[in-house]
Amino acid sequence: MKRFDGKIAVVTGAGGTLCSKIAIELSLEGVLVYLVGRTEEKLVRTAEKIKEMGGVPAKIFACDVTDRESISALAEQVEAAGGCDFLINGAGGNNAKAMPTITKFDPRELTDQLPEGQKGLYDIDMDAFESVLKINTMGTIIPTMEFARQMIKKGGGSVINFASMNTYCPLTRCFAYAMSKAAVSNLTQSFAAYYAPANVRINAIAPGFMVNERSKAYLGTVEEGLTLRGQQVIDHTPMGRFGEAADLMGCVKWLLDSDASGFVTGITVPVDGGFLTLGGV
């Protein structure tokens, strides 16, 4: 018997760095996983890895998680297969167009006189700003409401949301991302309280700085050299390294397993190498 034999999970962001790993590990634990994201090729890559590694063959469903109709169409398929037990709300992220390049107000941004290539708060793309808010918040709320219906019918279930270090204290330049990840943690609490009578547990993980394709570009790597921001992160992380997707797995399995965490709901668990233990001074 595997730990989660016969369970069904929906994993959003399953073509990405962290949730592809989560999807693979769950499939190896006996879970039928629905891989969700906008780009089909990325989902196919995850499904192929699952096949190579001998996990339960996964299903692919390419869609935008903020689109209610698509999520209802997915829910019909999942319901027909037996209904959702676990939901991992991993789809999310930031957008460079929603960020300034400078960290503090500069009067020159009001008169378009910042040096070439620099962007202040007044120069950011407000549509991109709104899309970051939407993916991190509505992209968590819509799947949760839809799949909680199935968990309720099955007598319970577990949802894991993705918060961030920005949930606790915003990093510079990340306005939309930081406020939306703070909202994820707050929503985790309010939804946890709401769904508790139905035995649907809602928790969140707040990863520290984990290696992904984008982080390599803006933080660098310990092995090949860090950017200034990368060095600041490492200096602020007592364990002295970036995290890997594998670092999340113990926490994911614990939060999904009702024998291990059946009385745990509404929490956000930092998995951060100690980042939150330091005040920065």
Ligand SMILES: NC(=O)c1ccc[n+]([C@@H]2O[C@H](COP(=O)([O-])OP(=O)(O)OC[C@H]3O[C@@H](n4cnc5c(N)ncnc54)[C@H](OP(=O)(O)O)[C@@H]3O)[C@@H](O)[C@H]2O)c1
């Ligand atoms: N890596 C870190 O250091 C870190 C730290 C804290 C929190 N997090 C959070 O952890 C989660 C996973 O991060 P990650 O590092 O694995 O990021 P990632 O590699 O960029 O994966 C995120 C995935 O989400 C999908 N996605 C984005 N918007 C979507 C939408 N509207 N509908 C459907 N899918 C969408 C993307 O695929 P498509 O573009 O194909 O849709 C992408 O594959 C995110 O919520 C992120 O904010 C990451």
